[in-house]
Amino acid sequence: MRVTTLMRRLVGVMSLFVVGVRWDANTLILAVRPRWLKPRCGECGERAPGYDRKGLRRWRALSYGRVRVFLEYAPRRVACGRCGGVRVEKVPWADHASWFTRDFEERVAYHAQVMDKTAVTKLLGISWEAVGAIVSRVVERTMDEDRLGTLQRIGIDEFSYRKHHRYLTTVVDHDTRRVVWAAKGRGADTLAEFFSLLGPDGVARLKLATIDMAGGYIKALEERAPHVKIVFDRFHVQRLASVAVDEVRRKIWREMKGTKAASAIKGMRFILLKNPWNLSRKERRRLAELQHTNRRLYRAYLLKEALAAALDYKQLSRASRALDDGLAWATRSKLPAFVKLARTLRKHRDRILAYVTERITNGVVEGINNRLRTIARRSYGVHSAEPLIAMLHLCVGGIELNPPVPARSSAMPPTQP
Ligand SMILES: [Zn+2]
Numbered sequence: 001m002r003v004t005t006l007m008r009r010l011v012g013v014m015s016l017f018v019v020g021v022r023w024d025a026n027t028l029i030l031a032v033r034p035r036w037l038k039p040r041c042g043e044c045g046e047r048a049p050g051y052d053r054k055g056l057r058r059w060r061a062l063s064y065g066r067v068r069v070f071l072e073y074a075p076r077r078v079a080c081g082r083c084g085g086v087r088v089e090k091v092p093w094a095d096h097a098s099w100f101t102r103d104f105e106e107r108v109a110y111h112a113q114v115m116d117k118t119a120v121t122k123l124l125g126i127s128w129e130a131v132g133a134i135v136s137r138v139v140e141r142t143m144d145e146d147r148l149g150t151l152q153r154i155g156i157d158e159f160s161y162r163k164h165h166r167y168l169t170t171v172v173d174h175d176t177r178r179v180v181w182a183a184k185g186r187g188a189d190t191l192a193e194f195f196s197l198l199g200p201d202g203v204a205r206l207k208l209a210t211i212d213m214a215g216g217y218i219k220a221l222e223e224r225a226p227h228v229k230i231v232f233d234r235f236h237v238q239r240l241a242s243v244a245v246d247e248v249r250r251k252i253w254r255e256m257k258g259t260k261a262a263s264a265i266k267g268m269r270f271i272l273l274k275n276p277w278n279l280s281r282k283e284r285r286r287l288a289e290l291q292h293t294n295r296r297l298y299r300a301y302l303l304k305e306a307l308a309a310a311l312d313y314k315q316l317s318r319a320s321r322a323l324d325d326g327l328a329w330a331t332r333s334k335l336p337a338f339v340k341l342a343r344t345l346r347k348h349r350d351r352i353l354a355y356v357t358e359r360i361t362n363g364v365v366e367g368i369n370n371r372l373r374t375i376a377r378r379s380y381g382v383h384s385a386e387p388l389i390a391m392l393h394l395c396v397g398g399i400e401l402n403p404p405v406p407a408r409s410s411a412m413p414p415t416q417p
Contacts, residue, residue, distance in 0.1 A: 011061055017034075026068070031073070042096040043083050048080040054075050054077060056074045059091075059093060059098075060101065060104055062103050076088075076089045095137050098137060105137060113394055117378060136390040144399075150175075151198070153208045153360070155172040155365035156172075158214065168185075174208075178396065182389045191221070206225055206228045208358060209225075209229070210362045213232055231355055231358050231360055235363070236362065237307070245272050265294055271287055296334075311356065313356060316356050323345075323353060
């Protein structure tokens with residue numbers, strides 16, 4: 001086998017010729033050219049007449065062991081009729097405007113799925129900015145284009161980054177448990193962009209959306225997809241009740257500061273907010289004592305539990321009755337935090353009860369947001385939304401990359417066990 005043929009097999013791109021091999025400053029330089037003779041436009045792929053030739057350029061390819069490998073070629077420029085101007089020609093080993101071969105880019109993305117920034121940049125010897133651009137290109141190439149075509153049940157949530165100064169809106173497919181869309185911003189306008197992308201047919205196909213009670217998303221859903229059943233996340237409802245309990249506790253604490261009664265509620269915060277089945281025996285005893293030492297706070301606790309219990313019912317009629325009872329009690333409770341909560345929940349009653357028939361929460365979306373938080377924290381350069389969105393698609397968008405596996409050769413006998 002000739003060396004150039006061997007080198008082409010090593011590069012693994014069949015539509016190129018290796019025309020020369022040389023060793024330069026501890027790197028292997030392969031002079032290459034596309035197999036096709038007539039140049040094609042790098043932007044649209046159309047054949048186009050050559051215009052002139054640019055200087056030599058290098059593309060980083062996968063290393064051979066410890067040896068770094070570059071492909072070298074002087075690309076032509078073409079006068080493209082379709083794009084209407086002079087463009088650099090297309091090369092078969094890399095994307096337009098990339099300095100890395102596709103195989104190399106896929107290796108980078110594979111590592112970025114599982115490793116942190118420092119490890120990736122050290123292992124592959126490229127800058128973090130380059131990793132960001134590579135991830136965006138790989139996502140563009142490998143993302144499932146049909147992911148929006150079958151959407152029926154979606155979860156919508158916001159994700160904050162840069163210490164709650166910036167936001168992303170993420171949309172998850174409940175059935176594949178993957179992120180299908182993300183964009184900068186939050187609220188009605190951002191979600192409206194998603195509906196525009198989906199188009200009328202896609203919107204018509206949607207059946208259900210889980211959200212928390214954030215106003216913006218409700219507005220966009222009501223305006224752009226009024227047929228979609230909105231299900232409020234039950235855990236968000238319960239969190240609001242917990243916030244109300246805590247508000248009651250703090251108010252009582254302020255009123256009683258320094259008195260003996262105050263010491264009775266000291267250290268009660270976590271006991272009040274815990275799920276009852278997670279309470280230790282000692283904690284349960286303290287809660288029981290609260291019945292006598294502070295009736296108001298105990299009432300707040302019972303209200304929170306009553307609202308949670310209403311959503312445990314499997315039958316809608318029972319759940320509605322329990323929820324209505326709970327809300328009526330909250331209204332009469334003389335606890336301002338709960339009076340206010342009851343007003344909010346009553347406004348959204350049907351969408352809260354939708355959980356009982358659909359049995360679906362925003363848990364998947366929140367789980368994905370937790371992954372995203374890890375990604376952002378792994379210092380994946382979250383200065384702007386774009387690299388973060390690309391990382392989100394790469395890590396939780398269902399993109400499967402495999403490390404390049406050496407092809408099994410027919411010349412080599414299978415190893416004996
Ligand atoms: Zn073109």
